[in-house]
Amino acid sequence: MSFGHKNLFGLKDLSADEILYLLDEAKAFRQILERDIKKVPTLRWLAVVNLFYEPSTRTRISFELAEKRLSAEVVNFSKSGSSVAKGESLRDTVNNILAMKVDMVVVRHSSVGAPQFIHRATGVPVINAGDGTNEHPTQALLDLYTIREKFGQFNGLKVVILGDIRHSRVARSNIWGLKKLGAKVVLCGPKTLLPPNPDVFGVEYTTDIEEALAGAQVVNVLRLQLERQQSGFIPSLREYRMFWGLTAERKKLLDPDHIIMHPGPLNRGVEIDPDVADDTDAVILEQVTNGVAVRMAVLYTLAQKLREA
Ligand code: CP
Numbered sequence: 357m358s359f360g361h362k363n364l365f366g367l368k369d370l371s372a373d374e375i376l377y378l379l380d381e382a383k384a385f386r387q388i389l390e391r392d393i394k395k396v397p398t399l400r401w402l403a404v405v406n407l408f409y410e411p412s413t414r415t416r417i418s419f420e421l422a423e424k425r426l427s428a429e430v431v432n433f434s435k436s437g438s439s440v441a442k443g444e445s446l447r448d449t450v451n452n453i454l455a456m457k458v459d460m461v462v463v464r465h466s467s468v469g470a471p472q473f474i475h476r477a478t479g480v481p482v483i484n485a486g487d488g489t490n491e492h493p494t495q496a497l498l499d500l501y502t503i504r505e506k507f508g509q510f511n512g513l514k515v516v517i518l519g520d521i522r523h524s525r526v527a528r529s530n531i532w533g534l535k536k537l538g539a540k541v542v543l544c545g546p547k548t549l550l551p552p553n554p555d556v557f558g559v560e561y562t563t564d565i566e567e568a569l570a571g572a573q574v575v576n577v578l579r580l581q582l583e584r585q586q587s588g589f590i591p592s593l594r595e596y597r598m599f600w601g602l603t604a605e606r607k608k609l610l611d612p613d614h615i616i617m618h619p620g621p622l623n624r625g626v627e628i629d630p631d632v633a634d635d636t637d638a639v640i641l642e643q644v645t646n647g648v649a650v651r652m653a654v655l656y657t658l659a660q661k662l663r664e665a
Contacts, residue, residue, distance in 0.1 A: 362661050364483045364654055365471050366491035367532040375533055379501050381653035382646070386501075388425070389649055399426040402659050403458045407450065407474075408485070409435045409465040414620055414644055415485050415494070419462050422651035428659075431458065446470065447477045454478055459662065460655070463487075481658045489523050494654060495619050496529030498647040500537065502639055503574055505646070506615050510537035514611070516568045517541065519578035519600060519627045522549045522589075526619045527578060531557050544568035545578075545600055548589045565600055569609040576617040577602050577628045593626050602628045607637075615639045 358377045367375065388394060404423050408416050416432070423430045433453065440449065450461065461482045463471050468488040475482045486492040500510075507513055515534055521527045521543050534541050535558065543550060543561040554561040562568050569575065580596060590596045597603075602616065616628075616638040624630045633640060 359657050359661070362481050362658065362665070363471065363475050364493050364658065365475075366484060367493050367496050367529045367536070368491065370533075370536070372536040372538075375497070375500065375536060378497055378650070378653050378657060379504060381657060382497070382501055382650045385652040385656070386646065386649035388652075389645070395425050395427060397427045398656060399423070399428040399659050402426075402460060402655075402662075403429040403431070404460045404462060404655070405431045405433055405453050405458045406485075407433045407453070407461055407463040407465075409440075409446075409463070409470075410486065412464055412485070414647065415464065415492075418644070418647045419483075419485065419494075419651050419655075422648050422655055425648070426652055426655060428655065431456075446473070450474050450478055454480060460658065481662055483654060483658065486525050488525065489528070490525050491529045491532075492525040492619075493529050494647065494651055495526050496533045497654070498643055498650040499526075499530055499576060499617060499619070500533050501646045501650055502617065502643050503539075503615070505642075506639070507573065510534065510539040513539045513574060514572040515539045515541050515574040515576065516544055516572045517576050517578065518544050518565070518568065518602065520549045520580050521545050521578065522551055523581040524578050526576075530576060531559060535559065539574075542568050542572070546590060546596070565606060566609060569606055571609075571611050573611045573614050574617065575602060575610065575614070576619075579619065579621060580623055580627050582623075593623075597626055597629075601626060602632050604629060604631055604635075607632060617643060620644070 359374050406419050461474055462485050464485040466488050468490040470487050471482045471484040484493055517527050541559040547563050618640045
């Protein structure tokens with residue numbers, strides 16, 4: 357197997373071949389999702405916990421469906437309503453769940469490095485479902501899958517990541533993945549919402565949305581993360597839309613053959629206009645569908661590594 361990791365912490369750790377391996381595996385699982393019976397018995401032996409310390413709709417349901425469609429046993433944990441309110445630590449919480457004979461952890465947490473911490477503390481395989489502002493690897497894999505489905509490959513594609521890049525783990529995972537696969541990545545947003553040291557990513561960046569969008573094949577519009585912002589990053593939501601929102605008028609600058617992406621949830625009328633989000637060139641719900649197949653591929657691949665160990 358051309359995948360050399362026991363965990364999925366981030367795309368920064370993976371080679372181009374490993375990313376393509378997961379995308380190829382996802383293609384087979386995507387076909388299963390088109391069948392009347394969308395379930396295979398492959399992971400009947402595996403028990404997985406989905407450990408969500410932060411809110412989620414797409415990622416959490418997508419992982420749960422992926423696990424169930426592989427016939428794994430699934431248990432869901434969310435911070436609200438748990439003994440975290442009584443002061444239980446992350447390590448103790450995980451160890452107690454694992455004591456009930458759980459084999460694999462999917463985790464979303466506000467702290468960067470929480471997935472690595474859990475793996476070090478327990479030795480079980482961990483899939484990162486989003487750690488702070490660091491990485492969201494399965495989101496980037498489903499984004500890459502969706503781009504490849506449309507364009508066939510990545511070489512020379514101009515991909516604009518637009519908006520709140522500073523707070524975005526989706527942006528970071530996309531940057532690592534897209535660069536490895538040969539796309540030309542352009543970051544665009546207000547100066548306050550670009551990363552503090554954008555040069556470390558080795559990609560282009562600009563505050564000029566017209567320059568960024570010119571001739572691009574892909575725009576990945578990011579959610580303005582109001583919950584992670586202290587005051588002062590943007591003057592107002594109205595001005596944000598005026599200068600950096602994706603509108604029908606601005607879309608005219610793109611290559612005629614283009615797609616509009618968004619990881620969700622959407623702030624309609626802020627980073628993306630409703631008519632843009634709902635137009636036929638927007639692949640936002642296709643991304644969500646592809647996410648189940650991508651997560652099936654990740655779970656299956658790491659389960660195979662666990663079996664080999
Ligand atoms: N894209 C994404 O991570 O969405 P959720 O926060 O709803 O999981």
